[in-house]
Amino acid sequence: MAKILKGTEVNAALGEKIKASVDTLKEQGIVPTLGIIRVGERPDDLSYEKGASKRCEKYGVAVKRYLLPADCTQEQLMHTIEEVNRDSSVHGVLMFRPLPKSLDEEAACGALDPEKDIDGITIGSLAGVFTSRKIGFPPCTAQACMEILDYYGVNCRGKKAVVIGRSLVVGKPAAMMLLDRNATVTVCHSKTVDIPAIAREADILIVAIGRPKAVGGSCFREGQTVIDVGINVGEDGKLCGDANFEDAERIVDAVTPVPGGVGSVTTTVLVQHVVEAAERQTQKH
Amino acid sequence: MAKILKGTEVNAALGEKIKASVDTLKEQGIVPTLGIIRVGERPDDLSYEKGASKRCEKYGVAVKRYLLPADCTQEQLMHTIEEVNRDSSVHGVLMFRPLPKSLDEEAACGALDPEKDIDGITIGSLAGVFTSRKIGFPPCTAQACMEILDYYGVNCRGKKAVVIGRSLVVGKPAAMMLLDRNATVTVCHSKTVDIPAIAREADILIVAIGRPKAVGGSCFREGQTVIDVGINVGEDGKLCGDANFEDAERIVDAVTPVPGGVGSVTTTVLVQHVVEAAERQTQKH
Numbered sequence: 001m002a003k004i005l006k007g008t009e010v011n012a013a014l015g016e017k018i019k020a021s022v023d024t025l026k027e028q029g030i031v032p033t034l035g036i037i038r039v040g041e042r043p044d045d046l047s048y049e050k051g052a053s054k055r056c057e058k059y060g061v062a063v064k065r066y067l068l069p070a071d072c073t074q075e076q077l078m079h080t081i082e083e084v085n086r087d088s089s090v091h092g093v094l095m096f097r098p099l100p101k102s103l104d105e106e107a108a109c110g111a112l113d114p115e116k117d118i119d120g121i122t123i124g125s126l127a128g129v130f131t132s133r134k135i136g137f138p139p140c141t142a143q144a145c146m147e148i149l150d151y152y153g154v155n156c157r158g159k160k161a162v163v164i165g166r167s168l169v170v171g172k173p174a175a176m177m178l179l180d181r182n183a184t185v186t187v188c189h190s191k192t193v194d195i196p197a198i199a200r201e202a203d204i205l206i207v208a209i210g211r212p213k214a215v216g217g218s219c220f221r222e223g224q225t226v227i228d229v230g231i232n233v234g235e236d237g238k239l240c241g242d243a244n245f246e247d248a249e250r251i252v253d254a255v256t257p258v259p260g261g262v263g264s265v266t267t268t269v270l271v272q273h274v275v276e277a278a279e280r281q282t283q284k285h
Numbered sequence: 286m287a288k289i290l291k292g293t294e295v296n297a298a299l300g301e302k303i304k305a306s307v308d309t310l311k312e313q314g315i316v317p318t319l320g321i322i323r324v325g326e327r328p329d330d331l332s333y334e335k336g337a338s339k340r341c342e343k344y345g346v347a348v349k350r351y352l353l354p355a356d357c358t359q360e361q362l363m364h365t366i367e368e369v370n371r372d373s374s375v376h377g378v379l380m381f382r383p384l385p386k387s388l389d390e391e392a393a394c395g396a397l398d399p400e401k402d403i404d405g406i407t408i409g410s411l412a413g414v415f416t417s418r419k420i421g422f423p424p425c426t427a428q429a430c431m432e433i434l435d436y437y438g439v440n441c442r443g444k445k446a447v448v449i450g451r452s453l454v455v456g457k458p459a460a461m462m463l464l465d466r467n468a469t470v471t472v473c474h475s476k477t478v479d480i481p482a483i484a485r486e487a488d489i490l491i492v493a494i495g496r497p498k499a500v501g502g503s504c505f506r507e508g509q510t511v512i513d514v515g516i517n518v519g520e521d522g523k524l525c526g527d528a529n530f531e532d533a534e535r536i537v538d539a540v541t542p543v544p545g546g547v548g549s550v551t552t553t554v555l556v557q558h559v560v561e562a563a564e565r566q567t568q569k570h
């Protein structure tokens with residue numbers, strides 16, 4: 001039976017560091033603050049917002065909401081982004097995406113102050129991930145995968161890591177972060193021939209394709225660590241990952257659960273990034 | 286015997302396109318112009334500058350040189366970069382690196398106008414490569430590898446591509462560009478365990494490690510296409526690549542020679558980028 005890599009344990013460890021940083025900031029009179037820009041009322045966004053707000057509250061991080069109707073204009077959105085950029089009491093910004101199709105998402109991301117970009121959506125943050133420099137912040141989800149590996153002492157050096165998925169939110173940044181940790185990294189995707197054969201070679205397997213239980217027993221072998229990024233509603237109406245958890249639990253060495261794995265750590269990383277953004281801005285100004 | 290993927294053929298095809306673009310620009314009264322910023326007199330830089338200038342001349346692209354002594358100050362360098370940024374007659378800039386250690390290279394790269402960055406050194410260009418967006422330009426060497434694959438009709442889709450090397454000049458950008466072409470991409474490096482076993486899996490093998498003939502017969506198998514990015518002086522005093530050419534020629538399907546392979550195409554890509562930068566700036570202003 002595989003070891004279950006629980007998000008709660010990772011969160012407890014991250015939480016200690018966050019609390020210490022928040023205390024130090026508060027001694028300087030600074031309340032680290034997350035700005036949330038939400039256009040419309042998509043249930044996914046509302047659910048994530050609720051979780052993020054609760055996690056912020058837990059660690060003493062304030063939340064300011066900037067809400068726009070689903071039919072807002074590009075001008076209204078850009079005006080809101082400028083307002084958030086200018087407001088020095090807001091240290092980190094979460095802007096829900098995808099934006100409604102009537103809006104220019106690339107222009108919106110481009111307008112955000114890179115210093116406040118805590119989720120890897122600006123040019124600066126993306127270049128930072130690619131070059132391993134401290135510019136902006138990597139996407140929280142990719143960072144959450146690394147936090148789990150680090151917390152559970154999974155040494156990546158010289159190991160074979162396979163990332164299934166090549167999105168800018170998880171696949172590509174996770175690949176760069178694994179390279180940074182000296183893994184030999186392979187990126188698979190929808191055009192890959194024989195994913196199972198490649199996945200079985202992995203010592204560390206990161207699954208981020210967005211289809212329920214798409215990665216099953218044929219992709220696993222003994223000795224692997226599996227990080228499951230997916231959050232889907234399965235046929236039985238229950239939450240499930242992109243990996244078949246029952247198969248993984250039976251075959252591999254260690255696997256993250258869904259729910260309670262990557263997703264739960266992602267929310268904590270978001271708070272951590274807000275606090276780090278506040279620290280950087282305080283040191284700078 | 287492997288097919289030899291000669292740079293001259295690729296250059297001839299690229300050259301046709303470049304000439305057509307240059308003609309169109311000249312009809313609008315624009316002479317595409319490369320600005321070269323060189324600090325000191327390193328033999329490598331002088332040799333590359335000579336080749337690049339000759340290639341520019343061949344295609345009707347002008348060259349302006351901005352030369353600074355090896356002991357120049359950061360202020361002098363930044364002033365020169367600002368001058369080049371402001372000069373609207375200069376469309377693309379090549380700044381030789383590494384800069385002398387007394388200078389802040391990151392600050393210098395950061396100061397360059399991304400629109401004129403034809404060799405992938407600014408944040409904008411690097412994010413462009415990572416996200417597959419048309420921001421700035423990718424590094425010429427990585428682009429040259431792709432031009433060779435494209436010219437010789439090597440279809441990357443679903444193929445296994447292995448990149449040996451993870452630099453920002455070749456390895457990482459080439460990996461992103463191969464992903465874009467729908468290859469399944471593995472990046473190896475100095476910490477990789479058993480490079481030969483991984484390299485033999487590759488359908489397309491890009492070698493960029495900077496050591497003469499470091500990749501030999503144990504890394505090759507029938508059916509491969511090998512792109513050799515290295516340019517080294519071998520024990521016999523002759524130029525050689527990072528791959529053992531004799532081994533490759535005997536075993537694989539196709540291989541680039543050194544000299545006359547990637548390096549020669551890189552210079553043409555540089556000219557191509559200057560011309561494309563001129564086109565973009567003309568459309569914009």
